[in-house]
Amino acid sequence: MIEIENVSQRFGNRTVLEDISLSLTQRRIAIVGANGSGKSTFARLLNGLQMPTHGRVTVDGIDTAKDARAVRRKVGFVFQNPENQIVYPIVEEDLAFGLRALKLDSAEQERRITEVLERYDLSAFRKHPTHLLSGGQKQIIAIAGVLIMQPEIIVFDEPTTLLDLRNKRRVARMIDALPQRAIVVTHDLDLVADFERVILIDQGRVVVDDRPSIALQRYLDLMA
Numbered sequence: 001m002i003e004i005e006n007v008s009q010r011f012g013n014r015t016v017l018e019d020i021s022l023s024l025t026q027r028r029i030a031i032v033g034a035n036g037s038g039k040s041t042f043a044r045l046l047n048g049l050q051m052p053t054h055g056r057v058t059v060d061g062i063d064t065a066k067d068a069r070a071v072r073r074k075v076g077f078v079f080q081n082p083e084n085q086i087v088y089p090i091v092e093e094d095l096a097f098g099l100r101a102l103k104l105d106s107a108e109q110e111r112r113i114t115e116v117l118e119r120y121d122l123s124a125f126r127k128h129p130t131h132l133l134s135g136g137q138k139q140i141i142a143i144a145g146v147l148i149m150q151p152e153i154i155v156f157d158e159p160t161t162l163l164d165l166r167n168k169r170r171v172a173r174m175i176d177a178l179p180q181r182a183i184v185v186t187h188d189l190d191l192v193a194d195f196e197r198v199i200l201i202d203q204g205r206v207v208v209d210d211r212p213s214i215a216l217q218r219y220l221d222l223m224a
C-alpha cells in the first residue's frame, strides 16, 4: 500500500502540492487535473523519483526518502515519453537492462524477455533497433521494460498522450490486463472511466476523490 502523509512539494518558493494525505489501496486509481496542477509531481513522489519537501510517502512501510531503491523495486514508473525510458540500441538489450539490476541469472532473464515479448505480440521486434521503432511501438516496449521487472504497483504518467487511437487502445488493454495495481496520471478520460477511484488535483490540492462517474464529471465542470 502507498501511504501519503501530509505531503507538500515546493520548488523554490512555489508550492506545487499542498498538504496531501491519501492511502492508495485500490487496483486501478486515476489522477486527473488541468495542465500544471501537480499531477506528474504527485506521480514522481510515489516511487521516490521526487522526495517531498514536507511529509512522507511510504510503500508497504518503506519511506521513499530513506530507501528509494527498495521502493523502486516495488513501484515501477512509465514515463509519458518512451524516449526517457529506452536506453539501449536493440530491443532485447533494452529489456535486459533493468533485469541486470535484479541480479537474475541469465536463464531467468531470457525467460522473462521471451515471455514479455510473446505476451505483447512483440517477438518479431526482439532484435530490432530501438531508434527505428514508431512512437507507439516505443511506448509499448517501454511499458514492457517496466513489466518485465514485475513490480507490485505501476505508476503511468500520461501513457497515451503521444499515441494514435490504435495504440491508445492497445495501451488501455495492456493496463486493463495487468495483474498488478496501477496508478495512472492522464488527460484521457476514456482510459480511466472503469477505474475504481479517480483523484482530481487542482492547484496542488486534492479537490475530489471519488468513483469515476462523480470525479470525472467534476473535472469536466472545472474545465468548462
Ligand SMILES: Nc1ncnc2c1ncn2[C@@H]1O[C@H](COP(=O)(O)OP(=O)(O)OP(=O)(O)O)[C@@H](O)[C@H]1O
Pocket: 011, 016, 033, 034, 035, 036, 037, 038, 039, 040, 041, 042
Ligand atoms: N523540478 C521542478 N522544478 C521546478 N518546478 C517544477 C519542477 N517540476 C515541476 N515543476 C512545476 O510544478 C508545476 C506542476 O507541474 P506538474 O508537471 O506536476 O503538473 P501536471 O499536472 O503534471 O501538468 P501537465 O498536465 O501539463 O503534465 C508546474 O508549474 C511545473 O513547472
